[in-house]
Structures are given as C-alpha cells and as structure tokens.
Amino acid sequence: xxxxxxxxxxxxxxxxxxxxxxxxxxxxxxxxxxxxxxxxxxxxxxxxxxxxxxxxxxxxxxxxxxxxxxxxxxxxxxxxxxxxxxxxxx
Amino acid sequence: xxxxxxxxxxxxxxxxxxxxxxxxxxxxxxxxxxxxxxxxxxxxxxxxxxxxxxxxxxxxxxxxxxxxxxxxxxxxxxxxxxxxxxxxxxxxxxxxxxxxxxxxxxxxxxxxxxxxxxxxxxxxxxxxxxxxxxxxxxxxxxxxxxxxxxxxxxxxxxxxxxxxxxxxxxxxxxxxxxxxxxxxxxxxxxxxxxxxxxxxxxxxxxxxxxxxxxxxxxxxxxxxxxxxxxxxxxxxxxxxxxxxxxxxxxxxxxxxxxxxxxxxxxxxxxxxxxxxxxxxxxxxxxxxxxxxxxxxxxxxxxxxxxxxxxxxxxxxxxxxxxxxxxxxxxxxxxxxxxxxxxxxxxxxxxxxxxxxxxxxxxxxxxxxxxxxxxxxxxxxxxxxxxxxxxxxxxxxxxxxxxxxxxxxxxxxxxxxxxxxxxxxxxxxxxxxxxxxxxxxxxxxxxxxxxxxxxxxxxxxxxxxxxxxxxxxxxxxxxxxxxx
Numbered sequence: 001x002x003x004x005x006x007x008x009x010x011x012x013x014x015x016x017x018x019x020x021x022x023x024x025x026x027x028x029x030x031x032x033x034x035x036x037x038x039x040x041x042x043x044x045x046x047x048x049x050x051x052x053x054x055x056x057x058x059x060x061x062x063x064x065x066x067x068x069x070x071x072x073x074x075x076x077x078x079x080x081x082x083x084x085x086x087x088x089x090x
Numbered sequence: 091x092x093x094x095x096x097x098x099x100x101x102x103x104x105x106x107x108x109x110x111x112x113x114x115x116x117x118x119x120x121x122x123x124x125x126x127x128x129x130x131x132x133x134x135x136x137x138x139x140x141x142x143x144x145x146x147x148x149x150x151x152x153x154x155x156x157x158x159x160x161x162x163x164x165x166x167x168x169x170x171x172x173x174x175x176x177x178x179x180x181x182x183x184x185x186x187x188x189x190x191x192x193x194x195x196x197x198x199x200x201x202x203x204x205x206x207x208x209x210x211x212x213x214x215x216x217x218x219x220x221x222x223x224x225x226x227x228x229x230x231x232x233x234x235x236x237x238x239x240x241x242x243x244x245x246x247x248x249x250x251x252x253x254x255x256x257x258x259x260x261x262x263x264x265x266x267x268x269x270x271x272x273x274x275x276x277x278x279x280x281x282x283x284x285x286x287x288x289x290x291x292x293x294x295x296x297x298x299x300x301x302x303x304x305x306x307x308x309x310x311x312x313x314x315x316x317x318x319x320x321x322x323x324x325x326x327x328x329x330x331x332x333x334x335x336x337x338x339x340x341x342x343x344x345x346x347x348x349x350x351x352x353x354x355x356x357x358x359x360x361x362x363x364x365x366x367x368x369x370x371x372x373x374x375x376x377x378x379x380x381x382x383x384x385x386x387x388x389x390x391x392x393x394x395x396x397x398x399x400x401x402x403x404x405x406x407x408x409x410x411x412x413x414x415x416x417x418x419x420x421x422x423x424x425x426x427x428x429x430x431x432x433x434x435x436x437x438x439x440x441x442x443x444x445x446x447x448x449x450x451x452x453x454x455x456x457x458x459x460x461x462x463x464x465x466x467x468x469x470x471x472x473x474x475x476x477x478x479x480x481x482x483x484x485x486x487x488x489x490x491x492x493x494x495x496x497x498x499x500x501x502x503x504x505x506x507x508x509x510x511x512x513x514x515x516x517x518x519x520x521x522x523x524x525x526x527x528x529x530x531x532x533x534x535x536x537x538x539x540x541x542x543x544x545x546x547x548x549x550x551x552x553x554x555x556x557x558x559x560x561x562x563x564x565x566x567x568x569x570x571x572x573x
Contacts, residue, residue: 007408007452008415008429009445010437022507023450029508030397033466043468044475046294046324047280047524048549053323067187073422080417082428 093159093253093307097200100158103147107140107158111202114160118204118251126226127236127245129165131205132172136160139202146200154200156314161196162252164243165206166213167298168287169193176289177221178211180439181420190287191322192256192298192315199314204252207242211441212411213263213291215239216513219504220443227500228271230539234497237267237513240301244271247301254311255301260292261399262493262517264299265529269492269542272531273301274308274559277517279549280524281326283312284319292406293324295399295521305530305559309333312552331552337560342381344558347485348374349546351392352516359393359515365535366491373532373543374489376565377558387481387488391473395519398474400511401454401467402522407444408451414439446507471522478523482548487558490516492542496535516544526552530559533567 004011011019069075074082091099091110099105115133122128146153163169166176168186175181189197197203210220218226218241226241228234229249236245240257244267247255257264259277268275276299283298290296300311310333317330351357354367378384416422416435423434440448454463481488493513503509520527526549529542543562547555 003449003453003456006456007445007448008412008433008436009440009448010433011445015442015445019446019449022446023453025506025508026400026450026511027463030401030463033394033397033401033470034462036394036466036470038466038469038473041469041472043465044471045468047471047475047522048324048326050281050324055320063187068418071184071187071419073416073420082417083424083426083431085428 091253092304093156093302094310096159096253097155097157100143100147101153107143107202108137110158111136111140111160111204114204114251117249121249122251124227124232125229125245125249126224127162127207127242127249127251128205129175129177129208129223129242130173132203135172136202136204139197143200143202154198155310156196157200159201159254160204160252161201162205162207162243162246162255163193163203164209164240164257166209166258166289167193167256168289169203169206172206174206174289176212177209177223178439178441178444179222179421180414180435184420188287191284191319193287195315196256201254207240207246207255209242210239211444212407213239213258213260214407214443214447216262216266216510217503218242219500220441222441225500228497230272231497233499234539235270235500237270237493237497239263241267243301244268244273244275247271247273247303254307256298256315257301258288258296258298259521260295260403261521262514264301265517265527265542265544266493266513268301268529269540270497272540273303274305274528274530275299275301276308276312276528277520277526278312278316278552279326279526281324282526282550282552283315284322284325286319286321290410292403293410294406295403305556305563306334306337309337309556333553333556336553336557339557340380341377341558341561344382344487345485346374346377346382346384346558347387347481347488348384349392349488349490350386350388351390352490355386357390357393361494361512361515362491363495363535366493366495366541369533369535369541370489370491370543372567373562377489377562380561380565385485387485389474389477389481391470391477392519394470395474395522396511396515398467398470398522399514399518400450401463402471404447404451405454405464406451408448408455411444411448474519475523478525478548486547486554487551488546490544490546492516492529492544496537496539496541520546525549526555528555528559530562531566532562
C-alpha cells in the first residue's frame with residue numbers, strides 16, 4: 001500500500017482491509033468539504049497572525065550530549081548509531 | 091479540600107504540604123488500581139517537593155500561589171528525570187532530559203507533581219481507550235469512559251487523587267473529559283500557554299490547559315501557567331491573564347449567543363442528545379436570569395469543523411510523528427538496514443489509532459489529493475475565522491453543549507472510528523480558529539452523569555469567559571459532583 005510505505009508503516013493483510021474501510025468512511029464524511037466551492041478564499045495554516053521569531057545570535061548552553069545519547073537506542077563515539085544506509089533503495 | 095483551601099492552609103502554616111500530598115498519595119494507592127488515571131506516580135519526588143514547600147513556609151519565604159497543591163500532569167508533557175510515554179509503546183521507558191515550561195511553572199508556583207496521567211496514545215482519541223497501557227475508568231461510574239484524550243488527568247481530579255491537573259486539547263481533549271467527569275476544563279487561546287515540552291500532535295491546534303472542580307481553581311492555575319515563553323515561537327507576547335479578580339463580576343449586560351449549528355437549532359449537526367440540549371438551554375436561561383442578553387446566532391461553517399479537523403490534525407500529526415523512527419529515542423526494532431529498522435520500529439511502536447491517523451494525514455498531504463482535502467480544510471479554517479469574527483461583533487461569548495452525550499460505556503465506540511470522532515463536533519471549531527473555550531458542569535443527564543456546557547469567546551477573551559463561567563457555576567442546579 002502506497003500510503004503506508006510513505007508513512008514508513010508495514011501493515012498485515014487484515015490491517016489493510018480494516019484501515020481501507022475505515023479511512024474510506026472518514027473520507028466519505030469529508031466529502032462535505034471536498035465538494036465545497038471555496039473559490040479564492042485564502043487558506044489558514046495557523047490560527048493567529050504571527051511572524052517568524054528569532055533569538056539573538058549568541059552562544060548559550062544547550063542540553064548535555066551524553067545525557068541525550070543515553071536515551072538513544074544505540075550510540076557510539078558521541079553519535080547516534082544506525083544500521084547500514086548505503087545500498088538501500090531510496 | 092479545594093486547591094485554594096490547600097494553598098491558604100499551607101501558606102498560613104496550618105497544614106503541611108507533606109501531609110496534604112501524603113493524603114492524596116494514599117488515595118491513589120487505594121483507588122488507582124481500579125481507575126488507572128496514572129501511568130506513573132512520582133511519590134518520592136512529590137514528598138521531596140512538598141518538604142521543600144514546607145521548608146520555605148517555615149523560613150518565612152513565599153512558597154508560591156499554588157503552594158502545596160497536588161497536581162497531575164498528562165503524560166505528554168516532558169518531565170526531567172521522569173518517564174514520559176504519551177501512552178505509547180514507542181516512548182516506553184524514555185526519560186526526557188528537560189522539563190516543559192508548564193511543568194517548571196507549576197513547580198515554581200509551589201504545586202506538587204504527584205504523577206503522569208494516562209491518555210489516548212499521542213492524545214489521539216476521545217475515551218482514553220487508545221492507551222497502550224490500558225484504559226482509564228470514569229471515577230463517577232467505572233463502567234464508563236472518562237472521555238479523552240486527557241482522560242487520566244480528568245479522572246485524577248474527579249477521584250481526588252490530585253486537586254488540579256493539566257491536560258492538552260487539540261480538538262476537545264480537555265473540555266470533553268471535563269464534561270464527562272463533572273469538572274471545569276479550559277482550552278486557552280492558541281499561544282496563551284507555552285507548548286515547549288509538550289510532545290506535539292497537531293502543532294497549529296494543541297494547547298495546554300487546566301482541569302479543576304471549580305472555576306476559581308481553574309483561574310488560579312491558568313494564571314500560573316500562562317504568559318509569554320521565549321522557548322515557544324508561537325507564544326503570544328503578553329503577560330498572564332488576571333482572572334481571579336474578575337470572577338465575581340457577573341454577567342449583567344453581557345451578550346451571549348447560542349450557536350445554533352452546534353446546539354440543536356436550525357441547520358444543527360446531528361447526534362446531540364435531548365438531555366444535553368435541555369441542560370444547555372437551561373444554562374442559557376440561567377445566564378439570562380443573571381442579567382445577560384441571550385440570542386440565537388449562526389456560524390454556518392462550524393458544521394464543517396469535524397471534516398476540516400480530520401484533515402488538518404492527521405496531516406500535522408503525520409509530520410510531527412515522523413520523528414519517531416528508532417534513531418534518537420524510544421523503541422528500536424532491529425533490522426538489516428536503517429530504512430527497514432525505521433519501518434519495523436514504527437510498526438511495532440504505534441497502536442492502531444495512531445497508524446490510522448498517520449495514514450490519513452499522509453494521504454491528505456500526498457500529491458494529487460492535497461488540494462481536494464488538506465487545501466480545502468485550510469480554506470474552511472479561513473471561513474470559520476471570518477464567520478466567528480462577524481458573530482463576535484454582536485455577542486461577547488457563545489454557548490453550546492461540550493459533548494453530544496454524557497460519558498458512554500467502555501467499549502461502546504471502539505469498533506468504528508467515526509462514532510468516536512463525532513464526540514468532538516462541538517469542541518473542534520475553537521481549535522481550528524485558535525479561540526479559547528471552557529467546559530463548565532451544568533446538571534446531569536437522564537443517566538445521572540454530569541453534563542458540561544461550553545462557553546466560547548474570541549482570541550484572548552479569557553477574562554470574559556471566566557467571568558461568565560463563574561456565573562454559570564453559581565447558577566448550576568446541582569453541586570459539583572463528588573467522587
């Protein structure tokens with residue numbers, strides 16, 4: 001299933017059957033907005049008018065690296081450790 | 091003892107914070123086996139913190155405006171050194187390296203954190219049945235759900251395991267459980283309370299807010315957690331609201347609109363039960379009797395809220411939850427390559443509702459469907475903002491039921507997701523437009539369980555909302571529901 005692959009989820013055949021029906025029901029309910037003639041109304045992705053916020057470009061303490069790595073499933077030499085990446089399909 | 095009575099007694103040195111927290115911990119010990127409000131009880135930390143409050147009082151210092159008040163935190167708020175799971179297997183055992191801003195603020199106000207409460211996994215649900223660690227039960231009737239997703243936080247206060255609690259509300263997750271458990275539940279204006287350290291679900295919708303038995307306690311907790319935070323780029327630059335001082339002002343001359351599309355009037359959404367509508371209409375009459383002008387008003391696009399929400403929230407969730415990939419924290423399922431490891435970890439770590447929403451969001455954002463669903467939903471948000479702005483030119487606040495029904499039995503709505511989603515039909519619009527809304531208990535339904543009514547206002551209208559909520563509470567036909 002294409003969407004599951006995009007979402008990096010692996011589904012059993014039973015789950016595919018169940019989810020397909022359920023997601024179909026939800027999309028059917030959403031037919032009310034799909035059918036809506038919204039013309040040239042501007043989209044709102046965020047409820048309040050806000051500009052981007054930046055902080056002064058000065059060095060300040062950050063969280064301790066060893067503490068953060070202690071919560072990782074696998075770490076080595078101060079870095080997160082993962083299985084091989086090269087040679088995979090994108 | 092109410093939170094405000096605890097504060098007064100602890101500050102005056104009449105009661106020790108340690109004795110207060112021990113009482114609550116004993117109630118948790120005795121009762122939480124059945125209710126399952128908590129994922130973790132932090133008894134040792136709570137006693138340490140209470141002892142520190144007592145030491146401050148003994149030394150003549152200021153222990154803070156919430157001194158000694160036992161508080162429970164929804165388990166999607168980061169607590170340094172205390173596991174934070176979002177009730178998901180994918181974060182089981184993860185210990186955050188820092189405190190969220192609200193956690194820091196309630197502690198510095200003198201409140202004592204007694205534990206982390208159960209929720210629907212990643213706050214996705216309306217009954218707290220989607221938790222990887224088992225459901226929470228409603229303390230008023232353990233065969234019923236407490237609502238959700240902040241069901242553990244609601245149950246903790248309803249069972250008097252804590253005097254106050256914090257939840258998060260993305261589509262109704264504070265207000266609906268408050269209604270089901272006979273409590274006051276507030277969703278503040280978007281940006282009024284910092285989200286720093288709240289594990290994100292729908293970033294343009296999420297807000298943290300208080301659960302309490304009374305409006306006055308809710309106001310006190312809001313004052314403690316609100317105000318600008320430089321660590322949250324969506325935090326509004328303004329001081330915390332002054333709320334406790336407005337509670338006795340009444341509603342004389344206030345203009346209240348019954349929002350007909352969400353309150354059983356012409357063009358209303360379906361499924362609102364007769365007893366809930368009757369209590370809502372009695373609440374309107376009570377406000378009128380107290381001096382408010384009550385009229386019926388219309389926000390036609392509010393009926394589209396449910397569909398728009400179930401595009402926007404899953405879309406944002408699918409993006410936010412991409413960070414759970416087995417690399418930096420939480421569960422990893424080993425596999426030969428990194429790509430396979432990520433898929434295996436997510437497949438093992440997420441429960442069915444989370445998978446459903448990630449897939450729905452991924453679909454809504456995917457090429458070819460973006461304009462038809464997600465794009466349309468964003469335009470519906472604009473329509474709602476415009477229609478709400480126009481109705482608030484004529485009225486100060488709006489009134490609706492909080493949820494279509496009273497608390498339903500466990501297992502009643504788990505088979506079909508749509509039957510669960512419609513629970514949020516009255517609460518979702520406030521999230522889509524970023525406006526504040528509060529649920530206040532108002533009588534009981536035919537089954538004897540509490541009904542909540544909802545007051546909605548424009549952005550930053552918290553003082554007006556609390557003023558009216560206090561009047562509504564004073565007029566409510568039954569006393570607050572006892573545990």
